[in-house]
Amino acid sequence: MIRHIAHRLLGALGVLLVVSVVTFAIFQLLPRVTKVDMAFYYTGRNTSAAQAAAVAERFGFDQPIWTQYWTWLSGIFTGRELGDGVSTVHCAAPCLGWSFRQNRSVTEMLVQAFPVTASIVLGAAVLWLAGGVATGVLAAARRGSLFDRGSTVISLLGVSIPEFFSGMLVIYALTAGPGWLRWYSGGINYVPFTDDPLRWAANLLPVWICLAFLIAAVYTRWTRAAMLETMSEDFITTATAKGLRRRTVVGRHGLRAVVPSVVTLAGLDLGALLGGVIIVESLFSFPGLGRLAYDGITTKDLPVIMGTTLFAAVLIVVANVVVDACYAILDPRVRHVS
Amino acid sequence: MSAESPEALLRVRDLRVHFPTPDGLVRSVDGLSFDVRPGEILGVVGESGSGKSMAGKAILGLHEQARTTGEIWYGDQQLVGAADEELRRLRGAKIAMIFQDPLSSLHPYFTIGAQLSEAYRVHRRTGAKAARARAVEMLSRVGIPAAARAYGAYPHEFSGGMRQRAMIAMALICDPGLLIADEPTTALDVTVQAQILQLIRDLSEESGSAVVLITHDLGVVAETCDRVVVMYAGRCIEQAPVAGLFERPMTPYTWGLLGSIPRLDATLGRLEPITGQPPSLIDLPAGCSFAPRCGFASRVPDHRCTTELPEPLVAGAPDHLARCHLPVEDRQHIWHTQIAPAL
Amino acid sequence: MSLLEVRDLRKTFVRGHGRRRRVVNAVDGVSFEVGAGETLGLVGESGCGKSTTAGMVVRLIEPTSGQISFAGTELAGRSERSLRPLRRELQMVFQDPQSSLNPRQTVGTILSAPFQIQGVQPDGGVLPEVRRLLERVGLNPEHYNRYPHQFSGGQRQRIGIARAIALRPKLVVCDEPVSALDVSVQAQVLNLLAGLQQEYGMAYLFVAHDLAVVRHLSDRVVVMYLGRVVEQAEREELYRSPAHPYTQALMAAVPRPRVPEQRKKVLLRGDAAADGPAGGCPFRPRCPRYATELGAADQSRCTQEAPELVPLSPRQSAACHFV
Known part of the structure; x- marks a missing residue:
């Protein structure tokens, strides 16, 4: 019985990992979303193209997708430092991201x-x-x-x-x-x-x-x-x-x-x-x-x-x-x- | 069908169980009469569609969609058309029933013990403790080892034979006067079947309960029953004490059944099966329902076999009744010269 | 050379997980032969492995190990594709004619499938051949465009038989072909099987639980218990003088439809649990001989050593230390 449940839990963890990949991927890999757009979505402010590019770099949007995923995933467990170029905020674990629109942690x-x-x-x-x-x-x-x-x-x-x-x-x-x-x-x-x-x-x-x-x-x-x-x-x-x-x-x-x-x-x-x-x-x-x-x-x-x-x-x-x-x-x- | 026997425990008279369907009225049982005497084991034998199981369920009023008419007397209580509550008090207490497949007949989510105790408590107003003690007693009486432990087991943990034993224990927990066993060993292996039949015989003898054993297997009837009712197309075509039926069967249908069975103790060249198919229960033939398949119908003058339903009449022995237009002497002659030597 | 030779056939299933995980030897080293034109009966109670054996012979079930040689060709381990030409020679009749016939196909479609699959063009075309087949198995040849549900159980089994014999195979494996049928219909189908064998000379591997039915049709009989062959003999020898205590008990347990003589008889206790005792003779826990006739020294032989099938005569062999 306990074995059975342990077995299922292990399976569930695997599913969760897949879910996190898919969730991340869907929103990162949307067609026609350029890196600059990503920065725009992330900060949500009326930024100029140059500023947005700077943000994109800060956030690592120019990094390979797997590096970005890893940063995002590890943030859930360890917390992250996030900044929009003006100020820096600490997003404590479990960090599911930071809404710059509302200036609050998503968690x-x-x-x-x-x-x-x-x-x-x-x-x-x-x-x-x-x-x-x-x-x-x-x-x-x-x-x-x-x-x-x-x-x-x-x-x-x-x-x-x-x-x-x-x-x-x-x-x-x-x-x-x-x-x-x-x-x-x-x-x-x-x-x-x-x-x-x-x-x-x-x-x-x-x-x-x-x-x-x-x-x-x-x-x-x-x-x-x-x-x-x-x-x-x-x-x-x-x-x-x-x-x-x-x-x-x-x-x-x-x-x-x-x-x-x-x-x-x-x-x-x-x-x-x-x-x-x-x-x-x-x-x-x-x-x-x-x-x-x-x-x-x-x-x-x-x-x-x-x-x-x-x-x-x-x-x-x-x-x-x-x-x-x-x-x-x-x-x-x-x-x-x- | 039988002569009036006032001492009968159960009297079934002209029982009809009809099911309305879009294709027409299905006459599953159509004019069935027989008696069950106290303490006896009565075999009801027939092929699928003969109405044997339908008749068994009708006794307990278990058909919801059927039109049941006729008379079923348990003592002086008429069960056809009886009030629901009256029937309910009878079920399990006076007349109990077991079924073909013990796995599907036991609730998969309740323990064996809970199902037994429940059957006891519904009729006897006792506490949980007394019911439990009675259930354990019954489990060990039907030969289940470690009955106290078996009480807490679920049906799927038992083997097929053990499940049928548990069903029997549950049926007999209130000491009913009559047990209806509907194909109780059909789903079991032959060595286990022998055990279960022996158990039914022993318990019937011990408690004095009568048993109606519904089966398709003439071998089971021969080895277990005292008397037998042979059913065909919803009616009793022949009834007799077991020895009488196998010594001098008095209807061509019973001959056909006997001729169809491969033998364990002899190598037969060719079986002599009944030709054709059983009749449709929606459109029963006029006259004798077996006539269309009967090889002897042409010997009866005036097409009586296909126009007139033969009455159940004494044939050979006082306790032996058969529905057949052939003269009794002719039937005896045919049996001894043509049928018996080939078996 | 025999038509079918089965050597040391095994099939193991794994049940449960973890600590409850156990290996069930459904078929545990079974060997037998079927000669051309003969009928071998394979008999035993549920869980004895007879149907699994039949399934392996036609390769519906993959054997764990062992050899199956059919007409000189080894079947075990061959791909489904390379088996296809052999399927013409090796057919099967199933227990349940209801579920083994496609309900959405007419009988004509069902019966012409073997010809199409094997690319056989019968003389005079497929349809006349289908009608001949229907007539041969006792059905109305005009009913070829009906669907299976329009036939009775016995008639459906006749259709299943017609499909199996369509290409005149050398061996037909019949898995409980009459156990779902009423006695009168059962007799008709048994007569049909016997008649077809006489006419076409094919061999049957006839799997059944009913000893009387097996006697009626078989030339030789193999009795199985918990995945092993306990006795193998010519028909008359087996039924006249069964040697293995299990065969004896099995025969004693069959109810006979005749005037009862003596009703109390020696009954076999318990039932064949799916997992028999580890090691030794699998029948030991239920064996009346073990329980009543044997001394302690002999008993320990039964508990330690699994008996091999040894010949008692040229026509009969049994797997028991004390026959």
């Missing part, structure tokens, strides 16, 4: 934005898991019933309505809608949990619902399909033949069999979403990772884009390792083989 920006995204995603995950799985199980248990058909329609809506549309409706209704619905007349703003847990939850609730509705729809359909398949398995017939109550057959024997696949799905989704929920965060103006990445892109702040991309990739790799470990815990057959 610091990530650390600040992550709790916002985590608040959104984890809260929504509770809602979509509870709602989606429960609906899916009930729909499968009462296949063909009004509930089943209703949930199919609603989840179809959930999957097909984009969140920027439903999100805008929610924002409009809650902040500027009819009086009885205008619960957030002061606007929906992110409040850190440590400042005021109640207002944290209250302000996040619409965001959670907006995000969860979309994802729960996927989980409902997934769980329903998996449950229907499970309910035709032989061990379900055995459970019924033992004289177990229907709800034990469905809720214990049936549900237990689909848990590993739901956990897998949830783990991978969490990994992907924790890296930033660009649309929802931008819509609600919550300063999370998605918003950070979005702003980075619109202002051409290259260090920020690279930092958020790498961080999101790391989260996905970590999620994969965690999912593997969960699977080994949840499925005794995997546990014993490994």
Whole structure:
């Protein structure tokens, strides 16, 4: 078991190395980006060509690409000294770069934005898991019933309505809608949990619902399909033949069999979403990772884009390792083989 | 099909299990009647599509999509159309069932012990400790070594034979009066099959439980059962005590089955298989369902075989019933002069 | 010279990782011969390696070591490409006719494939030949444009047989060809196989778990247990007087469809665990002779020394220290 996980971790490290190379390469090797352009993207100021060339030299953009990569990679572990020709800043380890536009280290920006995204995603995950799985199980248990058909329609809506549309409706209704619905007349703003847990939850609730509705729809359909398949398995017939109550057959024997696949799905989704929920965060103006990445892109702040991309990739790799470990815990057959 | 036997444990009368499908109504079981007497091992034998497994599941009401009609009496309780809760209390407690593939029939994520205890606790209101003790007792009764350790094992850690033993332990944990064993040894090796059949026989004798053993293998029937029901196309075509069936089988279908089986104790030149295919269950032939494949149907005058369903009638011995239009004497003659010598 | 000669064939699989890693000898030094026109039965329970052996003979499975010589040509270690001409002479019938026929091809396409692959142009063209084949295996020749799912299980197995015999091979390897079929259909297919052999004179390597089916079709029989040959004999010798305690127990365990005489019989304990004991005779843990008849000195021979196959007569040999 421990061997198995160690094995997976080693593999994950390899993947991370590849991810860092690819992330670096994509942004360095973009066609039509000259060395001078690189300097421009890096500093982001209105520099003259001569100044930019000087910056390019300082930053080593004229160095071979592998040297540049190595400087960047080692900076993550040891920190770097960075200067734009006027002043020098120290970017402490783990240094993912320095945003000269905002004059802050990218790491610091990530650390600040992550709790916002985590608040959104984890809260929504509770809602979509509870709602989606429960609906899916009930729909499968009462296949063909009004509930089943209703949930199919609603989840179809959930999957097909984009969140920027439903999100805008929610924002409009809650902040500027009819009086009885205008619960957030002061606007929906992110409040850190440590400042005021109640207002944290209250302000996040619409965001959670907006995000969860979309994802729960996927989980409902997934769980329903998996449950229907499970309910035709032989061990379900055995459970019924033992004289177990229907709800034990469905809720214990049936549900237990689909848990590993739901956990897998949830783990991978969490990994992907924790890296930033660009649309929802931008819509609600919550300063999370998605918003950070979005702003980075619109202002051409290259260090920020690279930092958020790498961080999101790391989260996905970590999620994969965690999912593997969960699977080994949840499925005794995997546990014993490994 | 049998004469009224008031002492029967289970009485099945004119059972029909029909499945509506887009192609038409599939008549998996179509007018099946038989009795199970207390303590006996009744073999239900037939080829695939004969309805033997469908009938077994119908007894416990395990078909969700089927239209089941007819009568199934367990004591004075009628099971066809019984309320869900009434059936549930019966399942596992009075009538238990085991299946062909013990690996897929056990939940892969629960331990053997948890699955056994659960079966006990649902019918007996006992604590976890008592259920555990009972489960360990049952595991050792079915011959699983180190039962206390086996309690915590998962199904995949067992061999096929051990899994089927665990299934049997789980089925018998509440001392049911009837065990329905649906092809319990088909997925097992022949040496393990012999062990499991022996175990079923021993346990039935020990506890007095009756067993309905559903199988495709006439050899298994001969070595395990007391009486046998031969099914063809959803009906019982012949039923008799085991010795009677193998000494003087009274239907051309049973002759055909016996003639199809290669022998371990003799080298046969050529097998005498039944020709053709079993009928479609959507479009059953009028008259005797075996008539289209029967080599003797032409001997019966007036095309009765293809127009009129033969009733189950006593043939040869009082306990021996067969559906066939051929006169009994003719059948005895054919068996002794044509069929038996070739086997 | 035999048509097929298998010498010391081995196949090892590696299971698990790290400390749990172990090597399984699925086939552990198997040798046998099949003469032209004869049927060799290969019989044993699950995990005995009979199907792996069959797979290696047709090179669907790569042998770990050993020789397979077919019609004087060595098969082991040769490339797939250089084997292709030999495939014409060496065909296979699979257990499951459902999964061994492409569901998206008509029977006509399936049966004309061997001719196209081998570049054979039968007299009178491929289609008439396909129809002749269908008729020969007992199917309606007009059904060549139907798909496999439109046939019953027994009919599909007939199609599989027709494909195997299309090019008149010298050897057909049949891996459990009737075990998925009902008894009445099984008998039809067994009769078909026997009839085809008479007509075309090909040899069969017939792999099955059913001793009665093997008796019915085979001239000689090889009994396998945990990857080894425990007994090899002419049919009549084997079934009249099985020598190895495993063969004896196997035969005793087969239920017979006739009036029961005595029901209690000596049963073999346990089941063949995939990993038998290290060293010594692999059958020892279940062997009734070892458990009841042998003294301590004899027993230690069984635990230390793996028995070789020794001839008891010109027609029968067994791998047991105490036959």
